[in-house]
Amino acid sequence: MAAPVLERPPARPGGRARRRPDARRRDHLIGALLVAPALAYFLVFLLYPALSALSYSFTDWNLRTEAAWVGLANYAGLLFDDVKYPHFWKSVGVTLQYTLIAVPLTLVTALAQALLLNAVRRGANVFRLLLFLPVVTAEAAVGAIWRWLYDPQYGLINTLLGLVGIPGQNWLNTPELVIPALAFIAAWQCGISMIIYLAGLKGIPGSVQEAAIIDGAGPWQRFRRVTFPMLRPTTFYLLVTGVIAALQVFGLVYVIFSGNGRSVTGGPEQSGLTYVLHLYLFAFRYDAMGAACAMSFILLVFIVIVTALQFRFVKQEAA
Amino acid sequence: MSRGLARGTAVALLATALAACGGGDGSGGGTSGSGTGTGGESRELTFWMYQDRTPQAGQVIERIRRDFERANPGVTVKLVKIPKDDYNTKLGSALAGGSAPDAGILDQPLVSKYALDGTIEEVPAGLIDEAGYYRGALDTNRAGGKLYGLPQDQTTVALFYNRRLVPAPPKTWDELKQAAARVHAADPDVAGMNVPKGDGYGAWMFPGVVHGAGGAMVDDAAKKVLFDQPPAVEALQLWVDLQKSSPRAITDSDKPFENGRAAMTISGPWDVPTIKEQFPDLDFGVAPLPYKTEPAGNIGGENSVVFSTSDDPDLAWKWLAFLAGPDHNGAVADALGGFPVHLKARVVAGGPEQAAFLEQLKVARARPAVPQWIQVNDEIIAPAIESALTGRATARQALADAAARTRSLLGWTG
Structure with a gap:
């Protein structure tokens, strides 16, 4: 999907060395932008809840009141x-x-x-x-x-x-x-x-x-x-x-x-x-x-x- | 990100992942937080309730909502309707995420739990005249002697009987057993009775039978388990005996009572219109539950509470008292599928079955006010009932074992 951006026409010989790092940085930026939604989804809706669930697994919690730390009691x-x-x-x-x-x-x-x-x-x-x-x-x-x-x-x-x-x-x-x-x-x-x-x-x-x-x-x-x-x-x-x-x-x-x-x-x-x-x-x-x-x-x-x-x-x- | 939001996300994720199959999701989860400020003229109130049983019921509730707004200028009541199966899950998620409504319907056994941990408010003194309400229904809102909610409707189960197979309804356990045996002897393809099973639903019905032998499940004030005593053992033995004339190969089929395959069943008023609509040819009647020593039954229905996070608890209580008061409770209770809880409320006229349910409600008893009761019901009593019904243990052994487990779980000695 990103092909048109990446396949730019070859740059003029003179400018090549000068422009390259710039272009690469731009490619990185575009790449980061493209994965950002998926990454954000993963962090907010998968990793973060999973980690908070892990911390709640060490508590006694009924959803309504403050969770009370019980260590490994649930597992045991x-x-x-x-x-x-x-x-x-x-x-x-x-x-x-x-x-x-x-x-x-x-x-x-x-x-x-x-x-x-x-x-x-x-x-x-x-x-x-x-x-x-x-x-x-x-x-x-x-x-x-x-x-x-x-x-x-x-x-x-x-x-x-x-x-x-x-x-x-x-x-x-x-x-x-x-x-x-x-x-x-x-x-x-x-x-x-x-x-x-x-x-x-x-x-x-x-x-x-x-x-x-x-x-x-x-x-x-x-x-x-x-x-x-x-x-x-x-x-x-x-x-x-x-x-x-x-x-x-x-x-x-x-x-x-x-x-x-x-x-x-x-x-x-x-x-x-x-x-x-x-x-x-x-x-x-x-x-x-x-x-x-x-x-x-x-x-x-x-x-x-x-x-x-x-x-x-x-x-x-x-x- | 706040702690509340974190919890909300975690729980919502679990909830959606697990309960995704729960069907229509129209109303959407934690809708708009609590009502907006108390300031000035416009006050908003969010009220959660179960999804309408029928379009007509929805219209009734809508009319009462408009009446309330007209009587209280500047007030907007926002109704959020949630499918009953998903209700407690969604409410739990909303409470965890800090987006609970101002007020809402609450299942009877949850009131004592929510009261104990401060999730809901105590009913303010002077809000209602307690003497105006049915006592059993009001008692389902008590925890530690204090009142934490207002009932909105009440319901109970009674004996449904097929008139073609059982001309006159049995009044006592002995008559019940005889009637069931007669039916099955006359036609081995027909079961005498659709005997409840050892699942959560059967365990919920069981106390009504125990009370009918003069017993009780527990004495929660004295922290004593009583369901290993003779009345409960006899009640379970009754179900075991009834199964002899009611093979499960028949009663486990689809709608055995409606299809004329079981002569009797235990169910509530909610089933009456459904049966009449879908099985117009079935000639059936409803009678109070047969008993051994005294008529008794159990009680269900819907309570309403105000959540501690509400910005405008006064308005919320006013709305709940409006619904439960003598002028509107008749219509409200009917819309919710039960009977009024206010003694002066008009009972919406129903069929001849109504008399049996009303008679049953007079002797109905609230279920034990033990916070862990649902777990005891599902995980201990239900399996005990099943092991007696399948013959893996005698009624006495099964209940003695269950009572011992319950004592350990609750930390009771009696």
Whole structure:
């Protein structure tokens, strides 16, 4: 965008040496101006609140009165005090379970959809739109639709299972089924990953596939030995961002378990009490903003560790 | 940058990041700070309330606002309407950021919390004649014996019954169990009753049942937990027993009572017009909650308070007393979806169901005035109810465990 400014016509030979530092300074100034909005946004709306949240995590604060310094009490309480925070570890378990199911399921669904779209000759735009729709649908509508689909009496899912002889389940009210049911919805909303996979697929040179065909590789072998390895950077990116998003899941649980203005307490036996929902309840329902800030930093540290481990142990380069 | 602004930004960020899915955001967060100065002729007052339930309700409130301005020349009342689900979050952010309104609606269990830390003002002496108000509703505004707000409407829950399945409403627990069993025996696809669950909402309804057996959840003056006593255990056992004739596979489906899949349910007056509109063929009635030893129920509704940061608290109290007074409270309460709190206010005529709710309100009890009550309700009582309902523990074990946890959390010994 800044090209016209930077590509000025060559200066006259005589003036060149004299003008250069000046021009460079101007370029720096323009560069600084161009990044200024993004930098200001980062400083004011991300870094500064994050740092103040960090300082509030060492306080007892209810949003209304002066915050009282309590040192590490919030952190110690969350990790060890079963009386004050009876469901903290439950929420950790729920979130890990969700991440372990939702992320692989989303990646597999997204890749499958992308492969199909890539193979479709006619109407690819229509299918792409249809598969992407769940992403742009309002969360509240998604919640309402899936509550219907999972309904124990009228639900389409139980009806379909019934056709193959599987007894109907009370999906959203059976503690063991809540997280798989939520992960399934997340996989249905995999449109963004699907688009990124599709871009990755388009980026694989046709010559490589042709070479594989000439070598006599079948479709499955081509996928396993060529396509999938070539997509490794894409998969790695989606894995890392997917894990981060899954560890912070909130909106989905909120819309599924709210309704009629009822309070959201995390589904049957806290089986849907995800980490961030738990954090939200402490911040805005139980008046413990200090503890909520501490929870958000525990999550931050955990996410950094998990991400670092992925960078260390998961293959990233295309092969 | 001031401290207040810093907090506001931090909290607003958390709030938007977390509650972004909360739906319509029309009114926008911390609108215009507190009312402008006290000086001279023009005085402005900002009042926060829940979003209108219906366009008609909005018109009623608007008419009363204009009446108030006409009666008090130079005064402008600015109404800020916020979706109920987002209200407490937005209010918390506004308080943290120092942009709280002069006055606003406040959820009943929050009054004692806000009073204890000085966020809201005490009702000035002589503002109202306390004898003119329903006692239960007024009591929900007390903390430490002092009055910190004015009620604006009150509501309660009662028993909804399907006339086709339950011809006459049960009055006692035994009749309730028999009626539920009869319905389910006649048609195994129909549940006797939509039994509340072990979630925040079910835990909120539970005290009304406990009172019906002559018990109470806590004695907050003496700092004693009472919900491990026989009345509460029996109340929970009632729900456990009712589930035998009310399988969850039926009652967890969409709108089981409205669809004729559950013969009875517990709900409030807010559901009556919705059911009549969406399910015109459902022949249902409303009766007071069945009880064991004495009729009882719980109370809900909306209180109103003046925030300590208000520049013009006198005007704010005047406005709240105007809304809660005998001349307007009938219309106000109706617009807010509840019943009047002033004894002389005219009850806006409703259907035949109204009598049951009004009768229930006479015996309704305010919830415990314990600042941490919401957390106890959600994190301790709700799971205890659920573990009894799913058979993981007996009612007695579940409540004994919950009572012990509550004592530790609150630091009570009794």
